[in-house]
Amino acid sequence: MAHEKLDVSPGPDDRSVKMSDGQIRTVPASWELLPPGDAGLTRRLKSLGPTWTVKEKKGRRSFSKGVWAPADQIQIAKSSVAADRDKPQYAKRKAADADRRQKKQAAYVEDFHGAVVAFLRFDSCYDDLAKHLATAVTDHATPVGSGTVARTQRIPLERRAESAVIAWMRHQTTAYDHMTIARVKGKRREVRRMLAEESRRLLEKYRRGTEVDCATCPLAKAIVKQ
Numbered sequence: 001m002a003h004e005k006l007d008v009s010p011g012p013d014d015r016s017v018k019m020s021d022g023q024i025r026t027v028p029a030s031w032e033l034l035p036p037g038d039a040g041l042t043r044r045l046k047s048l049g050p051t052w053t054v055k056e057k058k059g060r061r062s063f064s065k066g067v068w069a070p071a072d073q074i075q076i077a078k079s080s081v082a083a084d085r086d087k088p089q090y091a092k093r094k095a096a097d098a099d100r101r102q103k104k105q106a107a108y109v110e111d112f113h114g115a116v117v118a119f120l121r122f123d124s125c126y127d128d129l130a131k132h133l134a135t136a137v138t139d140h141a142t143p144v145g146s147g148t149v150a151r152t153q154r155i156p157l158e159r160r161a162e163s164a165v166i167a168w169m170r171h172q173t174t175a176y177d178h179m180t181i182a183r184v185k186g187k188r189r190e191v192r193r194m195l196a197e198e199s200r201r202l203l204e205k206y207r208r209g210t211e212v213d214c215a216t217c218p219l220a221k222a223i224v225k226q
Contacts, residue, residue, distance in 0.1 A: 008052050010065055017052055017068070027052070032071040036064040038081075045069055045077040105144060112150055113138045115161035123209030129223060130206070136226045137161075137168045169199040172225075173218035 008017040008025075015027045027033075033054075034045055045051060045067060054065040069077075084090055116137050122130035141150035141164040149155075149163040170176045174195045181188050202219055205212055214220035 004050060005046060006052050008054055010054055010056055017054060027068050028070075030070055030072075031068050032074055033066045033068050034074050034077075035066045041077060041081050042067055044081050045074060048077055049073050101144075105142075109138060109142045111157060112142050112161060112164075115157050116165060119158065119161045119165060120203065120206070122206045125209050126206045129220065132223050132226070133165075133219070136223060137164050140164075140168060165203075166196050166199050169202070169219065169222075170195050172222040173202070174198065 006019070008019055011017045011024050016024055017027060018024055031052075034042065036042070046053075049070065050073075052068040054068065055062045056065050057063075113134050116134040117130055120130045120133065138150075140146075141148040144151070149167065150160050152160065155163075170192065176191070176195055179191065181191055202217075206219075212220065214224075
């Protein structure tokens with residue numbers, strides 16, 4: 001078992017892991033834990049020999065807690081990766097990758113902003129408000145690593161934009177952040193649905209071009225605050 005590449009869960013103490021079948025195993029004495037954060041080093045380490053990758057599941061997401069491997073194997077991986085990264089080609093490739101990611105992110109931000117404006121569909125008399133709201137939602141939702149719905153690929157862009165607007169309004173135009181919600185299964189989801197309906201009714205006023213008192217409207221006030 002120790003010579004295989006396995007995905008495991010954290011064990012009851014610092015040098016134990018939980019196998020997929022629920023069995024608790026002690027990490028071999030000659031092994032060390034490589035912390036997460038360097039994908040290239042992790043890939044190199046896994047290519048060299050046995051590893052136990054520790055993943056902790058929280059809700060629907062899994063988070064890496066590092067990789068257990070023989071200590072000498074980790075040192076070999078570190079030396080190998082460091083040697084590669086000292087080469088001029090590595091710096092050029094990193095710069096090119098960063099430039100490509102930056103361009104991809106800029107294009108996505110532009111597309112997402114457009115999708116938000118399309119979802120809002122405000123009457124022309126509220127064009128400026130729509131643009132400010134779309135910018136506020138986009139700035140909040142699109143940063144890489146933000147963990148917001150805008151970063152998921154599981155749903156279409158249009159639904160991401162809609163969900164991001166409703167989420168932004170939940171925090172900016174309702175009392176959600178200060179509510180005391182009973183710790184009952186499904187209660188928080190119920191409250192969110194209720195607040196989402198409130199937000200949708202508020203958006204409809206702007207879509208119809210209904211006259212709104214910007215001094216008292218929670219949406220207008222939130223945008224000014226931004």
